[in-house]
Amino acid sequence: MNLTNAVTLRQKVSQLFVVRASGHIYDIQRDFPQWELTNKELRSLLKEGVGGVILVGGSAWELKSRCKILREWAGNPILICADIEEGLGQRFEGGTSLVPPISLGQIYKKDSQRALQLAKEYGHCIGYQARSCGLNWVLAPVCDINTNPDNPVINVRAWGEDPSIVSHLIAAFQRGLDLEGVLSCAKHFPGHGDTNVDSHIGLPTINHKLKRLEECEFLPFQSAIASGVDSVMIGHLLLPNLDYQYPATLSKLIITDLLRKKLGFDGLVVTDALVMDAITRTYGPGQAAVMAFEAGADLIMMPESIELALQALCDSFQSGRLSLDSLDKALNRRYELLAKLTDSYCVTDQNPLTFHNQELERESDHSLSLNLINSSLEINHPRSIPSTSLGVNLVRIDGPFLGKSLINSSPALCIPEQAGYRTCLFHPKGISPWSNDKDSPLVLERLPEGLVLLQIFTRGNPFQGDLHQNEPWPSVVRQLQRHKLLAGLVVYGSPYLWNDLSQSLDKSIPSAYSPGNFLEVQRKLLNALFGSSAIKNSTSFSDLKQFTD
């Protein structure tokens, strides 16, 4: 092979990779400089032909510029994707936030037609905003069935616990996305729903036999394939009954024999991020990339080291371990998707001089968001939570930083404060409120005095491990009720925790639940629980802490 061919090979192999970058414009804005390429690196890789970029963070306005810049740097069409499973606002400020998909699984049980319509609008909203900003590949729908309520990484991201419901909903979601012509991705094959290990941290094992998988886990993927999903993402999952040796991401038995041959998916197969600990603890960066390709993946997401992965793959093609034919096949799958895209990206109000009060979020997006909140919340309102001169707003969060969901001006803090409930925030990385007494797990002396409004935020977030499951919330509810201290209860996120607590809760206690946790959700639930009387018409300036210096 001569030098010219070698260059061509490297350029071709580059197209097999999706690299990670910040959605922000400037390098110094990167939230994770260890994992996000600099602009210089990114530009150079795009010139080399890298196949796609996954973006995280930044505002929608930045994202519009960002996508234009990346395309300019690439010269050729590229895939630009993001994990916007719950609306563009989940990752990019200014986009719409939607309550998590689990809400639609709940609505479906009451009104399946309504749920299907909402799921379609859900996909349409995400597709529209993605396209408006220049993204062309949405890494959704999640096709995992959350059969395990303790799942630390899927949980509310799933569309439900029932294979048939999930299958119907993700098909409707796909129809919504299709209206905007953006690409979709069914994940995480063959099904990440029944795990209690987070693959960001370790490798989850799923011990189900093929029969059970066929009757449950595979169904939503088959539905997605039948609905024309554009790509399938393989999860970092060990399924010993399918392949006792390799995780799905690196398994030929699972990708080629099962997904391609048995389930008949001939579209683009992408790995989950190879940088995740489930892979890196066992496989080197070059080795993992070669194995994933060999197993049947067409695109390698976020290799631990792009340089080593590129080199290892080039070597394997040159040595003949991998066939050039298989390379062309993988590249063609990507070309076909790119060819399917229309040119209508990024045509909206990016020019500051033609910006006229035009929100990215349209009226219909906002209505959908409110509609989903209203359709999925639960409120038990035997009476209003009383105003008091001495109350405690005890707020439990998954970790110290909840991002835009919890800021100083959040309704979850401001509304109770206006009614006399002082904020007491805690999370597993702070001072412990816990005793060893099972019946009285909260050490009340560690809290401010007074009636307690208990608000629990718990999404079962990745990286958090099994945190909230070690916290004895039903006992806490009983303890506070025994002491006549419980003024109200709100759960944001897990429907499983909400169901557990509902059983311990005295019917006279005002309580509420939403699968979502963003500001609009908080406002809705707390306004309902406190009633209008407790809420001041105007907020004092000093109620809003850290407004400015």
Add this chain to the structure above:
Amino acid sequence: MNLTNAVTLRQKVSQLFVVRASGHIYDIQRDFPQWELTNKELRSLLKEGVGGVILVGGSAWELKSRCKILREWAGNPILICADIEEGLGQRFEGGTSLVPPISLGQIYKKDSQRALQLAKEYGHCIGYQARSCGLNWVLAPVCDINTNPDNPVINVRAWGEDPSIVSHLIAAFQRGLDLEGVLSCAKHFPGHGDTNVDSHIGLPTINHKLKRLEECEFLPFQSAIASGVDSVMIGHLLLPNLDYQYPATLSKLIITDLLRKKLGFDGLVVTDALVMDAITRTYGPGQAAVMAFEAGADLIMMPESIELALQALCDSFQSGRLSLDSLDKALNRRYELLAKLTDSYCVTDQNPLTFHNQELERESDHSLSLNLINSSLEINHPRSIPSTSLGVNLVRIDGPFLGKSLINSSPALCIPEQAGYRTCLFHPKGISPWSNDKDSPLVLERLPEGLVLLQIFTRGNPFQGDLHQNEPWPSVVRQLQRHKLLAGLVVYGSPYLWNDLSQSLDKSIPSAYSPGNFLEVQRKLLNALFGSSAIKNSTSFSDLKQFTD
């Protein structure tokens, strides 16, 4: 007065106001929707002729678009300002962050020439980045002398505790700003340094006699005026020896008789935000605006209600309470400043298609930032902090949300974690770690077990009241030393707390201080204290929590 004149009057009076808006592009991104106008409101007010906009929040990239959009809406030249006392990065992501001005007061004592050079570069850096983004009015320098170490609102924002040092430094800062042709603002006249009340919450009283004020508080303002400062901001301060009745903002004795006549300042006078509780607790929105103008202010910052304030001022001009002559004088001061500005705003890399790896932060800005960190830090490094399998990284912050300074990937959390110190974050709005025992104020049972690295973030931030002053930090240091539990100590922010603690600290304990608290500062201090051996070369993926879903 006929209708045409009435319209003209309202348009003219509109120019007396500076309104607040978010630096973000879209309405739904606003962090404080109660206080930040919607785009529709803003556009309408700008069409009416409103004189200026103060922007808070957003990224530098958004800010560039934002300023263009506001100018387009206004049609006529307007003032666009921001509180970027410590670098554009203090308010807008992507801008440079500089350690607070107090650092230069410290450096001055050791090397005055170097401090003056750095202060000039400080102004130059802010001026350059402000101009690049389209801001034309920098609300700095702070001319308050921080004679009261317990000052909750000025503190590290001041350039020092010595009138002469502050005077020299702010003059150098002004020379730096001048290089970029942006407007400046000396604040908060007649001097906010000797207060222990935060004017965001209440009205501070300063009981000094005129003689003391002339020998101390006034000097930096006189220096600023002599250096050609463009505007002076009046603070919400009661000085009974100057005016027993009215706060400075509303006091003719202070604005007209003292600042204008006695100190000879004929430039633009602007109020501090009228929306602050120091004013609104006593004066209505219309009343406050009329009184401020009557006292001699040319511009009203952030009225509690723009509509009521506008109406009240129009009424006062029409009734003859205020003279139209005084209106023209005030408007002229603003025109003159606008006329002074060059047209060179917003000329840089806003076009995505010509963006080529160009950071807003230039090499020289970055060097200045590092230079200031290095020149103002203190490190006592008798030995490295040991790695351990059982350590606690006890981090104290002013409130639950520190913004971009403390995120999951912050060095203040990640570096200790890599050395075995588990994060335990606390703040006054969380579970209390405090006992009533003066000698053992920390309840050790509430913390995880192990050696403690204690990190204290305290800026004396506005809205936080006198929080850290009630926390017995010297006793905590002695307690941890007594139990041989103190592995290290880091203070970010207050030099006064650092000095206090240094006296209690055993010389064998590694410790460090910086007036700044942002990521680069944390990295610098902790790398020094831990030494290179404790730091892993690469970070595991799961060390970086919440990287993505």
